Amino acid sequence: MPNTGKFFSDLETGMKTIGISRQAMVAALVGVAMVGSFSLAPQVFSPEAGAQPIQIEAPLGAPLSFADLIEQVEPAVVSVNVTTEREVGRLADMQQFFEQFRGMPGLDEFMEQRRQEEEEEPETQEGRSLGSGFFISKNGYIVTNNHVVDGATAIQVVLQDGRELDAELVGKDAQTDLAVLRVTEEGEYPFVNFGDSHTMRKGDWVVALGNPFGLGGTATAGILSADGREIGPDSPYTDFLQIDASINRGNSGGPTFDLNGNVIGVNTAIFSPTGGSVGIGFAIPAELADEVTKALIKDGKVSRGWLGVAIQDLTEDMAEAQGIKDAKGAIIADVTSGSPAEKGGLERGDIILSVNGDKVTDATSTTRLVGKLIANTANRFEIIRGGKKQTINVTVGERPSSPNANITPSSSSPSDDAVEDGQVVSEVGGTFEQMDDELRERLGLKAGENGLVITKVSKDGVLEEAGFQAGMVILEVNNKPATSVDALRKAISDAKRANRTKVLVAVRIGQITNYRTIDLSDAE
Known part of the structure; x- marks a missing residue:
């Protein structure tokens, strides 16, 4: 049998001989992630006396050209170049290459040997990312996105006139995806003002500037397509503006202007199945960006x-x-x-x-x-x-960094602890018994708190239709403690007498409580 472990070692040596690195072979298949952190002491922002932001008188109706607007605000817009460093796994980079040899004798031993080598001698890799930003003060404060500078070891901004300036991170806020930088070189810089997105109506003109794909100095125009957009659980504090002015990778952190030259949004995300612009972009509203950046400049963080x-x-x-x-x-x-x-x-x-x-x-x-x-x-x-x-x-x-850290889901499914003993409540199609101290403690409830354990759910009953399962614990019925099965029956009777078809129930699942309703329309 041939020595296949030696084959893979020879293959690796041959790759190096002809100048092909592992990273080069898979560079087209993997992206560079940014990790780590970088922070400097926050600096207090004091507006300079007499300093004025760029302001423009908006033309009436649809403009024949946006050239005058762009010409005046563009000096305040910068490209943001970020350097990062991360640990990389050479074996992970080669995984796809060696996949074609999967199943050959000796491959697993070869991979395990390389895995052990990586644990002993981890490698680091330098990464680079591009974004956009804009000056908001004469003395060099710049707004951009948190995801643009996250994990940065060095930050450089490129001005419209081609100057490359080092910048330091003043503060960042992951929840709103905003960050503030400040250029380290003293001087006076052209800057723009935050406007009020609430004055904008759907259909109003907007102009976006930025650094898409590293091209720099790019302007696009469109309209405000919608406001109040929610685009995911990672942004719970932001109602995004939706714009159809083209923004792409690299536009992140750049400004969207109204026709008065005021920043009404900070470009932050796109919706795209292809990775490029399909005409749906999202911007952080100016009033939120203004509030967050002031807090970052003052304290280096946002205290919610x-x-x-x-x-x-x-x-x-x-x-x-x-x-x-x-x-x-x-x-x-x-x-x-x-x-x-x-x-x-x-x-x-x-x-x-x-x-x-x-x-x-x-x-x-x-x-x-x-x-x-x-x-x-x-x-x-x-x-x-x-x-x-x-x-x-x-x-x-x-707000703590992990506000829900003390809430943990149950390690078992509700039915694992279920038994079929207890009293039957035929109106809802379930069997119940009172919660004991052991279960109360396991569910993280207070000593003495009342509750009814569901021990059985009848097929096609109203409990089953409402999604209840054996093992769940009913804590309240119509805002009253579920002290007993009689209390449950009384709540149902009271609801019927009040001509209500719904009963509100607080149910405990593991260490999480939520509210559900039981529909009595089809109850016996």
Whole structure:
């Protein structure tokens, strides 16, 4: 049998002889990731007396040309060149190459030997990325995206006149994908002002400038396509502007202007199945960018308000179960022990209607309003509790880096602990027994808290239709503790007498609580 381990070693040696590196063979197949961190002491931003941002008088109607606008604002726009460094695995880079030899004798031994070598002598690789940015002050502060500079070991900006200047990171905020830089060379720089995206209407002209694909000094024009866009769970505090002015890779961090030369958005993402522009781009609204960048310049970070609650959208079914006509709001599903919410008096089952007078429409809008609050300040929360409106003052804390770290899912499925003992409630198609101390402790509940364990769910019953399973624990029924099976039956009877077809239930699954409704329309 041939020595196949030697074959792979010879193959590797031959590749080196003809000047082909492992990285070169797979460079077209893998991308360079940016990791690590880089930070400097934050500097306080003080607007210079008499300094004026670039301002333009907008033409009436559709402009014949955007040239005058672009000519005046372009000096404030820069290209951002970033150097990063990361550990790389040579074996991972060669994985696809060796895949064609999978199954040949000796391959596994060869790969294992190389894997051990990598653990002993890890390699690092330098990476580079390109983005855009713009000056917001005369003394050299620049706004860009967090993802442009994340993991940077060196940052350089290129001005319109071709000058290349070193820049330092002042602060960054991953939640809004914003970062602030400052050029290290003293001088006076042309800068632009943040405008107000709320003054823009769908269909208004916008102009985007930036550094797509490293080309630099590129301008595109289009209209505001939409506002208030949500583009993913990683951006819970941002309602994005959608624009159809072409933006591509490298435009990240660049400005989108209105016709007055005000920045109404910071370009941050595109929607594309191909990786290139298909006419759908997203920008961070100017008023949010202005607020975040001021905090970054002042403190080097953004301190967000934190309540310490788990919330859900208040659905129409949940509102109906409580006799509430307006279904706009967020219901508190759980309150973290020792949190600002608990100290302020908020409770599970409270429905949040507004924060400091600003109406909430769902869980997302509530999260954003709370996130905008200044940590350690008192704020007014209008709520509904037990069918009655009231106002509670809560001093919000500073959001921790991992606010849900103490919440862990159950290690077993609900049915693992289920037994079929207990009392049958035929109206909902389920069998229940009271929760014991051992289960209460395992679910992370307070000592003495009441609950009914579902031990059996009847086929085609209303519990099954609502998604309940054996092993789940019902904590509340229509905002009252589920102290017993009789209490459950009474809540069902009360709902029927009030001509309501829905019952609101707080259910514990592992260490997570959420609200669901049981539809009594088809109950016996």
